[in-house]
Amino acid sequence: xxxxxxxxxxxxxxxxxxxxxxxxxxxxxxxxxxxxxxxxxxxxxxxxxxxxxxxxxxxxxxxxxxxxxxxxxxxxxxxxxxxxxxxxxxxxxxxxxxxxxxxxxxxxxxxxxxxxxxxxxxxxxxxxxxxxxxxxxxxxxxxxxxxxxxxxxxxxxxxxxx
Amino acid sequence: xxxxxxxxxxxxxxxxxxxxxxxxxxxxxxxxxxxxxxxxxxxxxxxxxxxxxxxxxxxxxxxxxxxxxxxxxxxxxxxxxxxxxxxxxxxxxxxxxxxxxxxxxxxxxxxxxxxxxxxxxxxxxxxxxxxxxxxxxxxxxxxxxxxxxxxxxxxxxxxxxx
Numbered sequence: 001x002x003x004x005x006x007x008x009x010x011x012x013x014x015x016x017x018x019x020x021x022x023x024x025x026x027x028x029x030x031x032x033x034x035x036x037x038x039x040x041x042x043x044x045x046x047x048x049x050x051x052x053x054x055x056x057x058x059x060x061x062x063x064x065x066x067x068x069x070x071x072x073x074x075x076x077x078x079x080x081x082x083x084x085x086x087x088x089x090x091x092x093x094x095x096x097x098x099x100x101x102x103x104x105x106x107x108x109x110x111x112x113x114x115x116x117x118x119x120x121x122x123x124x125x126x127x128x129x130x131x132x133x134x135x136x137x138x139x140x141x142x143x144x145x146x147x148x149x150x151x152x153x154x155x156x157x158x159x160x161x162x
Numbered sequence: 163x164x165x166x167x168x169x170x171x172x173x174x175x176x177x178x179x180x181x182x183x184x185x186x187x188x189x190x191x192x193x194x195x196x197x198x199x200x201x202x203x204x205x206x207x208x209x210x211x212x213x214x215x216x217x218x219x220x221x222x223x224x225x226x227x228x229x230x231x232x233x234x235x236x237x238x239x240x241x242x243x244x245x246x247x248x249x250x251x252x253x254x255x256x257x258x259x260x261x262x263x264x265x266x267x268x269x270x271x272x273x274x275x276x277x278x279x280x281x282x283x284x285x286x287x288x289x290x291x292x293x294x295x296x297x298x299x300x301x302x303x304x305x306x307x308x309x310x311x312x313x314x315x316x317x318x319x320x321x322x323x324x
Contacts, residue, residue: 030319037313048313065312069319070291123238126231133294135227151227152210158234159196162189162263 005157007125008118011139011147014059017051022060022105026071029063029104049136049148052108059145061108062138071107115140116149126154167318169286170279173300173308176221181213184222184266188233191225191265211297211309214269221306223269224299233263276301277310283318286310 018036020029029050037046052061114132116125118141128137129151139147180198182191191212199208216222276299277286286298290312300308 030316034317037317065316066291066294066296069287069312069316123234126234126238130228130231130235135296151231154234155192155195155227155230156199158230159189159192161234161237162187162192 005122006118007116007120007122007137007139007149008141008147010122010153010157011118011149012047012153013147014051014145017047017049017148019051019053020063020104022052022054022103022108024104026068026102026104026107029071030068033063033065033068047148051148052104059111059138061105061110062136062148063104063108064134064136067107067109071102109134111138111145114138115145117141118146122154122157125149129154167283168280169277169283169300169310170308172283172314172318173279173310174314175308176213176306179213179309180209181215181221182225182265184214184216184264184269186265188230188263188265188268192230195227195230210311212265213306213309214265221272221299222266223271223274224297224309225265225269226295226297229268229270232268236263236268270295272299272301272306275299276306278302279307283310283315287315287319290315 018032020032024032032050033048036050049062049064049067051059052063054060114128114134114137116128116137116139118139120128125137129135129149135151137149138145139149180194182194195209195212211224211226213221214223214225275289275293275295277289279300279302289298290296296312298310299306300310
């Protein structure tokens with residue numbers, strides 16, 4: 001029987017993540033996320049989300065890779081019948097320019113939407129990730145965010161349970 | 163920057179992808195995926211899904227980290243029921259053997275979502291956003307030839323903005 005781990009034991013500390021202001025543009029967010037990635041052959045390494053901060057420096061949300069893809073308007077683009085696949089790149093950049101007023105705070109996942117307590121068992125964390133259909137959860141200790149727990153972090157210790 | 167990249171251009175060929183038999187025990191899947199993970203600059207990276215092979219080694223689906231989270235949840239429920247009332251096992255989702263979760267019980271079959279190799283990556287991104295998945299099989303007709311991942315498409319989008 002494995003020793004049950006707690007969220008705080010397997011999370012990534014919040015300091016390890018890149019941060020961005022809630023008032024930054026989507027373009028700036030893409031650049032920040034790109035900067036946190038590195039390539040090694042076909043494999044990418046680096047964190048797949050960015051911590052969003054308010055003007056006073058407090059954490060207010062999390063911006064994920066898929067959230068960004070959604071933010072740049074792929075679903076809306078899909079509904080524009082004028083789009084031809086061959087020129088989607090052009091339409092995409094035009095769309096992003098038109099939507100340049102969109103800010104990170106408009107598309108981030110707010111901090112309070114899905115979180116996990118630092119003392120929670122990993123089983124609870126797994127169920128929370130599945131229920132919210134997300135791959136990362138802010139970890140709170142005494143109500144204060146201290147880290148991010150990802151599907152990947154549970155995967156790394158999951159072999160003890162089988 | 164070439165605006166007409168296809169899924170074929172950015173996919174990882176199936177021959178380079180880690181594979182597992184659909185009858186294998188989930189613990190074996192975890193072992194294979196963990197062997198592909200490495201730590202670099204403080205972050206873990208590696209493949210986040212496995213190609214599942216059926217009879218005569220024909221690919222039939224993929225097993226993702228989310229599938230493994232579901233296995234983890236199921237395992238926890240089974241252990242709890244075995245300790246309390248084993249008859250409750252009959253009410254769990256139909257798995258081939260309630261004492262041994264197999265890959266085929268939790269894999270995502272190819273029929274769920276896929277993209278053709280000559281389609282533009284725009285299509286793959288749309289499917290990732292609408293289906294909330296991070297990897298999509300690439301098909302040549304009815305045969306799987308590769309896999310595209312969120313991270314690969316995100317990088318192309320970043321290049322578009324440069």
